[in-house]
Amino acid sequence: MVRRVAVIGAGAGGLASVKCCLEEGLEPTCFESSEDIGGVWRYTDSRASRRVSVYRSVITNTSKEMSCFSDFPFPEDFPSYLSHSLVLEYFRMYARHFDLLRHVRFQTTVLSVRKRPDFTSSGQWEVVTETDGVHESHVFDAVMVCTGHYQEPYLPLASFPGIESRFKGQHLHSWEYRDVQAFRGKRVLVVGIGNTGGDLSVELSRVAAKVFLSTRSNTWVMSRISDHGFPLDMVGTTRFNHLLEWLLPTALTRRIRFRKFNSWFNHTNYGLASSKSSKFKMIINEELPFCLLSGTVVLKPNVKEFTESSAVFEDGTTEENIDVVLFATGYNFSFPFLEESVRSTIDDNRSLYERVFPPQLEKPTLAIIGLIQLTGSIMVGSEMQARWVTGVFAGWNKLPPPRRMMAEVLKRKPPVKRNPYERENLKMSFISYMDKIAVRAGVKPSVLRLLLTDPQLALAIFFGPCSPYQYRLVGRGKWSGARAAILTQWQRTLKPLRTRVVGDNSNSCSGWCWMCLLALPAALTAGFLFSKYPQPGWSPWALPQL
Template sequence: MQEQANGTSPRQSSCLVNGPIIVGAGPSGLAVAATLRQHSVPFTILERSNGIADLWTNRTYGRLRLHLPKVFCELPHVRFPPDFPIYPSKHDFLRYLHSYAAHFSIAPLFGRAVTQARFDEAAALWRVTAVADGGEVTEYVSKWLVVASGENAEVVVPKVKGRERFAGEVLHSSEYKSGERFKGKRVLVVGCGNSGMEMCLDLCEHGAIPFMSVRSGVHVLPREMLWSSTFGIAMKLLRWLPVKLVDRLLLLAAKMALGDTEKYGLKRPKLGPLEIKDVTGKSPVLDVGAWSLIKSGNIKVVAEVESLGCNGARFVDGSEMAFDAVIFATGYRSNVPSWLQDAGGFFTEDGKPRARSPASSNWRGPNGLYCIGFSGKGLLGAGNDALRAAADIAGSWLQEQEQAAAGISPV
């Protein structure tokens, strides 16, 4: 253990937890905590930041709205208020989450960064080490560990040759709040997902000159078709039709509504939007206004970045352009491998549950290990996993309580 600046070792303690340890106080952690509360099962949430939903609070841009209708984004047991818009804003969603936590009396331990979690075979217990903001080190011990730190725990910034030479501003989308301060500037946005497209729209509306660098194919779909959400229509069709056929119908409707996206530099992948989501986890872009600006030339699509120079970028097609700023809209990744000692191999090297059959069982691992928010199915998927995991934990917790009351030692 490293010593503190004054030469003394940080304070250490141990805490036996009655109920599961939940790592993460985002929507996934709140969903499983609320459901455990419904089952009268106690829990302890460890959260590295100083508040709930850190990603939504501190690492999202101001104009962000839920890309899916609110009915698909509700957490278990509590609906959105009826006066919320169909697509709630970032601030609406945060109000909902804070109200949700208060409703279920969820009080995470904030400022607790988990540095290690391991399963003690001899004791059949999980030992989770967390460091508080003040440097205190605590080992939390429980029979159950719920990993709810999510797929978006750490930013992903690709290594680009020459970045250190670029004289302008370089930032990740997690640091972007508004295009207001980029007025009149040429801004290169690297990435063409939902965030990249929406930031280009925001930049354009604030008088900046955005360029969007596209490395691979992307599916752009209208957010709504036939006066209904595209996602809602897709979910209904999937009840009766196979994924490939639903994809063909979605792409036909998208072409009728948007035209040929490849004509403007946005090549569609070979796999359809739903199939590619299942295979890779990559979501299609649900257009909220950027597409019309791409067609009008106000948002310019450029090739993949080959390198950065002092005043701009060189692209793989050999062209060069000058820029005042570069924004990496290159997403996030899980940080689970950095702290979970996963002897059972439940998680892959990139911090996602290993593919299993049936896929619906991916929320439960060995030795009382659970994961919420890693299904690639957004808030709806996280809520479903939370219901399953909490019910499973509640069953074994209740059995343990009954054995204790009867004076029977747990096996």
């Protein structure tokens, strides 16, 4: 029987895991190697500790209503998209509200996590930690690893001939970047066009002499701002859109998707992406198109090689006098503290049952939280994983036998390990994954049942944003404030904008209600189809996450 649980890491996933343990009557001890909570969201100017943190100017790519813990909304006066300081303030509020800090041991590094000799019967782990040079051994019934996937910078220098042997300028990884001051007046080459590469290119263009952005990917650029000025993820990530994607032919959904992307600007004209491309990524960036249009950022293909002061690209062009090369090439995850027999089996999250449990263990007492890439908030997905996992530890949720879990994993596991540059390929639909884990945890709401008992709420769930509160309506951990949170989420979105109120005769709320009532038959049909047939694994209307 599981009672004592070790939680490794006090970031978003770790805090949620501690809270979920407490809700299930378990006894968590959280080990955090630094002096504070927050994980990567706790910004620091220092690079001495090698701790990965966000850069100074970062803003969330998912809105507050779609990124919050499911029973703890962001304050209504917080803006929809948040700076790192506001995210960290929210974590502190969450930790205080649920009294989590007394379960966290700060400045304590986990050195090893190993099976006990009687693991096949007990499922217990021996955890060795270090605090101020003192080693300590503990025995836990279960372990939740919440260190995430932003751990070790991925710097593929071997793929760029000459960068180490010939190039005389500076090269660094984006984890070392904090602000623009060191790049003032320089000619900078940014390698990689993920969200970070796009952000840094835009920011550097304000002070650098010239910024070049090198990419080998077809990339669609989206804005956080959608129709009528609402957050894009609130408008796009809905069960109605998810149903449409499932019903329509793939070719048609792709055509609709590309047409929507190009309605902002023609990506082919900008050299970013073609509607004929089968492999592509999506990033969030409102300013990058203007920087390309104004010439402050110049898009280039993949780098072929470096000379002493220049970069030669695969199309044969050369850019001279490059001062700095900034690699925005992502991160590797690692679990150096796990014993080799476990660590060696985790190539990426597809090596885990439902991206959480190592399937080969005799006892399911080890869970990896937050090693996911979703088209929505990773924080929300991590909390859902933690709810399911602690339910398994407490005996409420059951897992299949190891043989079945292993067979399920082998069906999805690729023949070769992918590098972080290809992480986009590992993204899963936010709604599909959340619903799948919610079913296993017994907390997925039924739109059909709600249509009979609470039509207003059912319509808001089906046509409105698939916000985290939906998963607190039923089951263990049900929250009495979930219904009100769902019905008032648009008001909380607008609240921080009401600093200057102007008259408006339109009644958008009334129009929305009439639309929902007219679409009631479609909602009924959707409920029937979703209950009868399996759902897809990807939604074109869902969004990338930072």
